[in-house]
Structure formats: C-alpha cells, structure tokens
Amino acid sequence: MSSISLRQIKKSYAGLDILKSVDLEIEKGEFIVILGPSGCGKSTLLNVIAGLDDCDAGQIVIDGNDVIGLEPSQRGLAMVFQSYALFPAMTVRRNLSFGMKIAGTPKTLIAEKVAWVAKLLQIEPLLERKPGQLSGGQRQRVAIGRALVRSSSICLFDEPLSNLDAKLRAETRVELKQLHETLKSTMIYVTHDQIEAMTMADRVAVMYKGQVEQFAHPQSIYEKPASLFVAGFVGSPAMNFLDGRLDSEARFVMGNTKVDVSEYIFDKAPDLAETMLGVRCEDITVVNRGAPGSLPATLSFIELLGADALGWFDCLGKRFSVRLAVATARAMPKEVGLKLDIAKASLFSVATQRRL
Ligand SMILES: Nc1ncnc2c1ncn2[C@@H]1O[C@H](COP(=O)(O)OP(=O)(O)OP(=O)(O)O)[C@@H](O)[C@H]1O
Ligand SMILES: [Mg+2]
Structure with missing residues (x-):
C-alpha cells in the first residue's frame, strides 16, 4: 500500500x-x-x-x-x-x-x-x-x-x-x-x-x-x-437541464414559468445571473396537467427497459427523461405535468459552470 x-x-x-x-x-x-x-x-x-x-x-x-x-x-x-x-x-x-x-x-x-x-x-x-x-x-x-x-x-x-x-x-x-x-x-x-x-x-x-x-x-x-x-457526463440517461435565472424570492424563472427552489440547499451564495437547473430522471414525478407546482409536458415516447421504463417528454422546449414503472408507462396519458424534486436537483452558474 x-x-x-x-x-x-x-x-x-x-x-x-x-x-x-x-x-x-x-x-x-x-x-x-x-x-x-x-x-x-x-x-x-x-x-x-x-x-x-x-x-x-x-x-x-x-x-x-x-x-x-x-x-x-x-x-x-x-x-x-x-x-x-x-x-x-x-x-x-x-x-x-x-x-x-x-x-x-x-x-x-x-x-x-x-x-x-x-x-x-x-x-x-x-x-x-x-x-x-x-x-x-x-x-x-x-x-x-x-x-x-x-x-x-x-x-x-x-x-x-x-x-x-x-x-x-x-x-x-x-x-x-x-x-x-x-x-x-x-x-x-x-x-x-x-x-x-x-x-x-x-x-x-x-x-x-x-x-x-x-x-x-x-x-x-x-x-x-x-x-x-460533471452533471452532463455522469449518469445515464443524461441529467435534464433547464436554463433560466433565479429571482430574489427563491424561484427559478424561465420566461413566464416559475419553479419554487426554496428547498434547494445552496453550496454558494446564489446570484441572480443566468443559471441552469438540472434534474435526474428519477427525481421527477408525473402528475396531472395543471397540478400546482408542475411544469406542462407532452409525452413523446416510452422506452421499455425491462425492469422499468423511461418516458421522454417535451417540456418547455426541452426533451426530458423520466424514470417510470412499466405499468405506469403503459398507461401514460399524452398531456401531463412534471414535478421536479428540487431538494435533489442541481443548480449551476452559467458564467462559472460551477454548482451553486
Ligand atoms: N505523444 C503525443 N504527442 C502529441 N499529442 C499527444 C501525445 N499523446 C497524447 N497527445 C494528445 O493529448 C491529448 C490527451 O491524450 P490522452 O491519450 O491522455 O487522452 P485519453 O484521455 O487517454 O483519451 P482516450 O480515452 O481516448 O484514451 C489528446 O488530445 C492527444 O491527441
Ligand atoms: Mg487513453
């Protein structure tokens, strides 16, 4: 040794x-x-x-x-x-x-x-x-x-x-x-x-x-x-990303859409400049369209992986992967809402590329 x-x-x-x-x-x-x-x-x-x-x-x-x-x-x-x-x-x-x-x-x-x-x-x-x-x-x-x-x-x-x-x-x-x-x-x-x-x-x-x-x-x-x-390289499928910025009320803002990020534990003092929000496919839940705190999404296709499945959704102009149980995937409606688990998400400064 x-x-x-x-x-x-x-x-x-x-x-x-x-x-x-x-x-x-x-x-x-x-x-x-x-x-x-x-x-x-x-x-x-x-x-x-x-x-x-x-x-x-x-x-x-x-x-x-x-x-x-x-x-x-x-x-x-x-x-x-x-x-x-x-x-x-x-x-x-x-x-x-x-x-x-x-x-x-x-x-x-x-x-x-x-x-x-x-x-x-x-x-x-x-x-x-x-x-x-x-x-x-x-x-x-x-x-x-x-x-x-x-x-x-x-x-x-x-x-x-x-x-x-x-x-x-x-x-x-x-x-x-x-x-x-x-x-x-x-x-x-x-x-x-x-x-x-x-x-x-x-x-x-x-x-x-x-x-x-x-x-x-x-x-x-x-x-x-x-x-x-690191966020994009590690993990398969790759982490889902959204770009926006933080506001002074602990919200992540993309155009007219706002996501509450008050549960996020910051490593660094957040700034209000351009920010990326990253969420892994297992940290997203599919809910009804319009459910409070959810993002509107449209099912694009399902990949059956044997033990479980991946649902691919169009959400705010991005392609999102969500890990699903096979039975859930089979019965998935087209128009849904996606709820992100912010406590497990990652926020990055676009300027420094580092985690916030
Ligand atoms: N003897 C050399 N002369 C000039 N450039 C070199 C030499 N050896 C390596 N490089 C360059 O250095 C960079 C790093 O090479 P290296 O072999 O360390 O990469 P690697 O991370 O091991 O990649 P891989 O996963 O493909 O093996 C490459 O751009 C390569 O072209
Ligand atoms: Mg090598």
Whole structure:
C-alpha cells in the first residue's frame, strides 16, 4: 500500500496544454477511478505517474518521496496499458512469469501465481499460446494478469476492460474489485465507462480538458455534481437541464414559468445571473396537467427497459427523461405535468459552470 500525491502536474505537447495543473491526493489502499471523455488526458496522466512520460512541472510524491526523475522500474508500480504491450514471441505463461523471473522470484512461487491469475482471469487454456493467437479480449486479460502477479503496492490500469464482451467485462469488474479488497494495493484505474467508475471506485476523479473537475465519492459525484460538465457526463440517461435565472424570492424563472427552489440547499451564495437547473430522471414525478407546482409536458415516447421504463417528454422546449414503472408507462396519458424534486436537483452558474 502506498499513498500518492500529485501536485500541480502540467504537461503540454507541441504547445497544447494536455494536463493543466492536476492535483490529486490518493490515500494508501484507495481504489481511484479517473473518468473522463476521450482525449481529456487520462492516459497522459497515468504515463506521467508511471514515469513513462515526463511532466513539464509539478511533483509526484509516492509514500513521501518525490519520484520525478526516477525510472519507471524504480517507482514500485505495475501498469496495464490501454494497448496490451505483450511480448509477441513469448507464450502467455512466459508473459505472465517474465517480470517475476527478472525479480528473482522462486520458481515454485512463480508457478503458483501464474496458476492463480490464470484461473482468476479464465485464461488457463491459453497459457501455451502466443499473443498473436489470442483475441483482443484474451490479450487484455493476459495484460491484466501480468500486472496482478507482480503484487505491487500500486497498480495502474488504463482502460483494461475495453475489449471484453459485456458479460466478461461485468465479471472481471467484480473480480478486480474483490482483488483490491484482498491485495489492498493502491489502484488507479482509468476509464470512460461510468458504470465501472460508479461500481469500483472509492473515489472518482472526473477529468475534462486536462483538469480534474471533481474528486469525490461516486455517490456524491452523482448526487452533487460540482460542475455542469460533471452533471452532463455522469449518469445515464443524461441529467435534464433547464436554463433560466433565479429571482430574489427563491424561484427559478424561465420566461413566464416559475419553479419554487426554496428547498434547494445552496453550496454558494446564489446570484441572480443566468443559471441552469438540472434534474435526474428519477427525481421527477408525473402528475396531472395543471397540478400546482408542475411544469406542462407532452409525452413523446416510452422506452421499455425491462425492469422499468423511461418516458421522454417535451417540456418547455426541452426533451426530458423520466424514470417510470412499466405499468405506469403503459398507461401514460399524452398531456401531463412534471414535478421536479428540487431538494435533489442541481443548480449551476452559467458564467462559472460551477454548482451553486
Ligand atoms: N505523444 C503525443 N504527442 C502529441 N499529442 C499527444 C501525445 N499523446 C497524447 N497527445 C494528445 O493529448 C491529448 C490527451 O491524450 P490522452 O491519450 O491522455 O487522452 P485519453 O484521455 O487517454 O483519451 P482516450 O480515452 O481516448 O484514451 C489528446 O488530445 C492527444 O491527441
Ligand atoms: Mg487513453
């Protein structure tokens, strides 16, 4: 177990700022997920931590020691790359055991660990094959296995499950999480899959354009997104948004429509400038058209999801998703009212893009 501090890490390529002052304090044994859209700098950040790439400025402190300038091999971490980087001429068994052999691990222990990880990742039948004889998903599992057998105190994963089919992905996700409970190593896991982030992380760092937008427990990222970007990126379907402004009587005003927001708990003193109101699909109730405090809406279509359903409504010129019970969805009239649960909603300043 190791703690990792990233302090004001900056990196640019050809004059473009790819990492713009990233700060993260990761505690010993934490499972951290770095979540963000393609191109936001996730792999770059991981490579900088691993020492595969230099940063232009900042400090990386592992267990109290600044590791900038140290070779990757001196940093005591194992990494699974976004591209698998297996040795093509070696069998799967040798790919798995190579690192341990170099480190002088006794033969019996190597054999034990290879057997353990092969069973865990369901690659036992593949041990004598070479990477060229494996599918993408199988290669990816070998790459994960190779990092796991090293029992490092820090494991870095760069989208390790992206090539697995849905079932194997879900299984491996659970395995990795359980493995973390057993190994208790500090893990930094990069993904753009929010289900992985929500289910695996102790804390999630949401990255956007080279910056950490929010670093918090997955539930608070979901319930109290710190910025408009986080609100729109996390959650499926995406959060519903309305634009308007606040008035001095704790109402959110859109043209002639006013919504009482007195139940909202403000993080910051509200201003009366342009504001976005965001509500998740499960925090909206369908009521009769004209019911007090409701917004007029017209049903556009219903998506049946099996366990429940999504109703899509046109409301004040926006498309709104509302989570519904299947029976309710089936009997849904066309013209309805929508009531927003303001205590669970989010308000954002348009000027700063931050949560109010
Ligand atoms: N060696 C390089 N030279 C120039 N630009 C680079 C280099 N490596 C990465 N970049 C740029 O830096 C940005 C961030 O890349 P990075 O690989 O860190 O993104 P990412 O968040 O991992 O994306 P993805 O989810 O697609 O893997 C991208 O715009 C990319 O084009
Ligand atoms: Mg990447």
